[in-house]
Amino acid sequence: MPLVRIDLSAARPLAARRAIADGVHRALVDVIGIPAGDRFQIVTPHGPEELLFDPDYLDVARRDVVYVQITLVAGRPRELKLDLYRRIAANLTDAGVRPEDVFVTLVENALDNWSVGNGRAQLVDLGAVAGARLEP
Amino acid sequence: MPLVRIDLSAARPLAARRAIADGVHRALVDVIGIPAGDRFQIVTPHGPEELLFDPDYLDVARRDVVYVQITLVAGRPRELKLDLYRRIAANLTDAGVRPEDVFVTLVENALDNWSVGNGRAQLVDLGAVAGARLEP
Amino acid sequence: MPLVRIDLSAARPLAARRAIADGVHRALVDVIGIPAGDRFQIVTPHGPEELLFDPDYLDVARRDVVYVQITLVAGRPRELKLDLYRRIAANLTDAGVRPEDVFVTLVENALDNWSVGNGRAQLVDLGAVAGARLEP
Numbered sequence: 539m540p541l542v543r544i545d546l547s548a549a550r551p552l553a554a555r556r557a558i559a560d561g562v563h564r565a566l567v568d569v570i571g572i573p574a575g576d577r578f579q580i581v582t583p584h585g586p587e588e589l590l591f592d593p594d595y596l597d598v599a600r601r602d603v604v605y606v607q608i609t610l611v612a613g614r615p616r617e618l619k620l621d622l623y624r625r626i627a628a629n630l631t632d633a634g635v636r637p638e639d640v641f642v643t644l645v646e647n648a649l650d651n652w653s654v655g656n657g658r659a660q661l662v663d664l665g666a667v668a669g670a671r672l673e674p
Numbered sequence: 675m676p677l678v679r680i681d682l683s684a685a686r687p688l689a690a691r692r693a694i695a696d697g698v699h700r701a702l703v704d705v706i707g708i709p710a711g712d713r714f715q716i717v718t719p720h721g722p723e724e725l726l727f728d729p730d731y732l733d734v735a736r737r738d739v740v741y742v743q744i745t746l747v748a749g750r751p752r753e754l755k756l757d758l759y760r761r762i763a764a765n766l767t768d769a770g771v772r773p774e775d776v777f778v779t780l781v782e783n784a785l786d787n788w789s790v791g792n793g794r795a796q797l798v799d800l801g802a803v804a805g806a807r808l809e810p
Numbered sequence: 811m812p813l814v815r816i817d818l819s820a821a822r823p824l825a826a827r828r829a830i831a832d833g834v835h836r837a838l839v840d841v842i843g844i845p846a847g848d849r850f851q852i853v854t855p856h857g858p859e860e861l862l863f864d865p866d867y868l869d870v871a872r873r874d875v876v877y878v879q880i881t882l883v884a885g886r887p888r889e890l891k892l893d894l895y896r897r898i899a900a901n902l903t904d905a906g907v908r909p910e911d912v913f914v915t916l917v918e919n920a921l922d923n924w925s926v927g928n929g930r931a932q933l934v935d936l937g938a939v940a941g942a943r944l945e946p
Contacts, residue, residue: 539779541741541743541777541779545852552723555723556723559726573731575728575730575731575732576728576731577726577727577728577731578726578727578728578739578741578777579725579726579727580681580720580724580725580726580741581720581723581724581725581726582718582720582724582854583724584852584853584854587824587827587828587853588852588853588854588855589851589852589853590831590849590850590851590852590853591849591850591851592847592848592849592850594847595845595847595848595849595926596847596926596927596932598926598927598928600927603850603927605813605850605852607813607881609743609779609781616922616934619922619923619931620922620931620934623925623929623930623931624929624930625929626925626929627925627927627928627929628929637927637928637929638927638928639927640925640927640928640929641813641850641925641926641927642924642925643811643813643881643919643923643924643925644919644923644924645781645881645917645919645923646919646920646923647779647780647781647782648782650752650755650756651755651779651780651781651782652778652779652780653759653762653763653776653777653778653779654731654732654734654777655732655734655736655763655773655774655775655776655777656734656763656773656774656776657759657760657761657762657763657764657773657776658759658760659755659756659759660732662752662756675915677877677879677913677915688859691859692859695862709867711864711866711867711868712864712867713862713863713864713867714862714863714864714875714877714913715861715862715863716817716856716860716861716862716877717856717859717860717861717862718854718856718860719860745879745915745917781917783915783916783917783918784918786888786891786892787891787915787916787917787918788914788915788916789895789898789899789912789913789914789915790867790868790870790913791868791870791872791899791909791910791911791912791913792870792899792909792910792912793895793896793897793898793899793900793909793912794895794896795891795892795895796868798888798892
């Protein structure tokens with residue numbers, strides 16, 4: 539039940555923005571194993587002076603960063619996270635984003651931190667999420 | 675001292691947006707027990723292509739999702755969280771939001787993760803927050 | 811490798827917004843000890859009805875709040891956090907922000923929650939971040 543925030547340049551065309559959102563979601567489905575229907579994303583376009591980033595920190599040559607911040611339930615093993623980063627960067631190439639410009643950060647929380655509608659805490663009822671080693 | 679981010683459709687009128695923010699705050703006051711003055715909210719309106727969501731994941735029929743992400747100090751017991759989701763969904767009905775469209779996620783942090791002005795860490799001085807079972 | 815979200819009034823001129831972002835970054839460099847190149851910031855301007863805050867909660871007289879939310883790797887000792895809040899508030903004075911209006915909250919995560927480009931998890935390779943007492 540990840541919530542994905544994507545902050546990117548408003549100069550990227552609408553179709554490209556959608557392709558970026560699609561690519562992030564497909565990576566989550568393919569790597570973490572979340573259901574295809576588990577898609578919740580907020581895309582925010584920004585003017586050039588609103589997205590600040592270093593052009594070469596840690597030897598990555600950035601030109602037009604796409605920020606992807608994913609809030610998700612804790613418990614995914616490190617290998618899955620590392621594979622997720624690789625897959626997102628690969629998928630976003632098809633959406634016209636250089637791998638250097640893909641910035642991803644995860645924020646992990648608990649099963650009872652989610653309500654996906656109707657005022658219910660669906661994950662508590664389910665008792666588990668895809669890909670997690672231990673239930674948090 | 676929750677920080678509340680509300681991301682919603684720009685097609686919702688200003689008065690409705692305000693009523694949504696009011697409803698989330700009232701739920702936090704009534705359920706978690708935060709003081710009425712403890713209100714800090716960021717409302718971001720979005721174009722239709724910026725808020726992506728599945729129309730029926732987990733059998734919830736969504737049409738116009740309002741994303742509510744609440745950063746707050748850890749320690750609130752599960753029952754309080756579950757009551758909070760119910761109350762937010764109920765309150766937002768008055769603001770013209772279908773319960774199916776209320777998506778809430780919590781991000782929990784620590785007492786020393788907050789400064790609400792003047793460069794001070796007020797929660798560390800207070801040493802506690804409303805509704806928490808154990809001080810984190 | 812902090813990711814900094816700054817939400818502020820669109821009435822603040824572009825130069826002031828940039829000075830605010832600069833001031834937050836300088837505080838992170840000077841207090842936490844992150845490298846100068848470790849700069850990743852998202853600045854979002856808002857209309858007046860989008861930034862809601864209490865005008866005097868905990869005896870802080872707010873008029874035009876600047877919200878600063880910093881996602882960073884856990885492990886920084888409390889004293890460093892407290893010094894960070896003081897420094898951000900002080901630096902933002904130069905950018906035309908009253909100390910009362912500086913609202914900061916931290917969200918802490920893990921070393922393997924970051925990819926700063928190229929699909930790699932650079933912090934896992936580095937194995938450490940500046941200023942952390944214990945590696946999370």
